[in-house]
Amino acid sequence: MLRWFKQLDRILRGDATRLEQLQQGQIEFSVGGVVLVTVVLAMIYGVCMGAFAMIRTSGEAYMQLIASTVKFPLLFFLTLVVTFPSLYVFNALIGSRLSAGSALRLMTAAIGVMMAVAASLGPIVVFFSVSTTSYHFMSLLNVVACTVAGLLGLAFLLRTLHRLVLIQTYEEEKPYIPTNNTLPPESAPAPVEEQMDSTPQEKPLPASALDFMGPQPIPRVSRVFKTWVLVFALVGAQMSWILRPFIGNPAQPFTWFRERESNFFMAVFKALQSLLN
Template identity: 30%
Template sequence: MMSAKSKPALEPVPSPAFPSGEAAPGPEPAAAPEANERALTALDEDRESFLSSLSLHTDSILRNREHIYESIARRQSLGRAIAVYFTMTVLFGGFYGATMGAFKSGPQALVSATKVPLLLFLSLAVATPALYVFNTILGSKIRPIQTIATCAAGMATVSVLLLALSPLSIFFMLSGASYAFLKLFHIVMFFVAGYFGAFVLYDGLQTIAMRVGHNQNMTLLQIWLCLYAYVGVQMAWILRPFLGDPSRPFALFRPSEGNFFKAALDALLAVLR
């Protein structure tokens, strides 16, 4: 009789090597807090970078416009530059608008803070296409994005000057100046700011045209600047009131009665009486 062979003992399956008495580590903790921290850091850096760009572009408008023209001619970061110019228009123009409307009431200040940037944006949107199309017909090599950037720089110049003039607006409002005087004062301030904005446009388009190898048709540019000024005047009349007549109830808009030039003349005569 054959003897039964003993079955070999089953060897235990080796477990992963961990130090004695140590349990296997659980799943790795989520990296969400670190990711959030990195995202917030990047956001802070972007914000600081944008604020730095805002400061640099404001300084360039005041001190070094040739640098602006050169950047536009080379098409360097034009999208970011346009965004900065638009932001300047909203912030600086809005602040000046608030000082205008504060003469009447808080709601009027909020409305006027919206209307002043809107006035600048709408005037630019209405007039700029004509400038680009006629320039192109006459052989201009300036690209649409360069035309927009130059016009945006001119608009930002207007808003910077309005910001600089806002302390005068606040001073005359607090000193008890009459409605007619303040109306005339703001008309003059807008014309002063608009003149320097037009100068930046004129000088900028001429310089950029030379950089890209084309002589700007200056007669066309002068005619267009007159058209741009007229569009701005009419747009201001459509969007009124900005100051707010204290003898009339609050209203977002007024009926289209009279015209801007008659209103300006009436304000001048009222001040001279």
């Protein structure tokens, strides 16, 4: 278990996504282990989310806790299932050499980053769950926590995609390499890192997982990647609405799923409105 956490830690630190590491065209990590750790982290956040219902509702309060614990990992799995086919097809259409396997690996790593951030926000969510009576405040706090986690995960995804493309173009035709040689030649990676850092006073450091390196990819490619990310975010948001309740309104009885009505963004707007009134 600890070994797998270390694998995820390598991804978080950016060790797994250095240019030298990506030479094979994919991120190297043990998929099974990281998936398992990711599910565990997602369940931890699910528990934190369900804590509000556990404290505020009478009766079958623990059911909501169990439901949230199960549904939160499910949310990300289903979002991946729904978005992956179209993402992959567009990826192939624009001529990226990213194979289905390495695209899936990449998505696993990105979701791993999201869950690590979400689980680390868990203690704050539990603290507010325990001390707050307002249901709307809790739903908004959870939306904010998940948004932060999601954005960081997707930023990781974009940056890593960019690096993968950079390596491919370097290997294939070398058209995007500027004169000062931004991409490290395999033999001497160390001195080039210096030039990659955007700010001059920064000492040569290994780049983090979120650093942007090298030249901009062709606008067409980067536009497709950005659409990828947007689609993933929108599907994730709506999926969370379909799978609701996660927090459990104390005024309503427990159900596994609620009636089909409204959508995620309307609901957030309404929660904000009723909090302000």
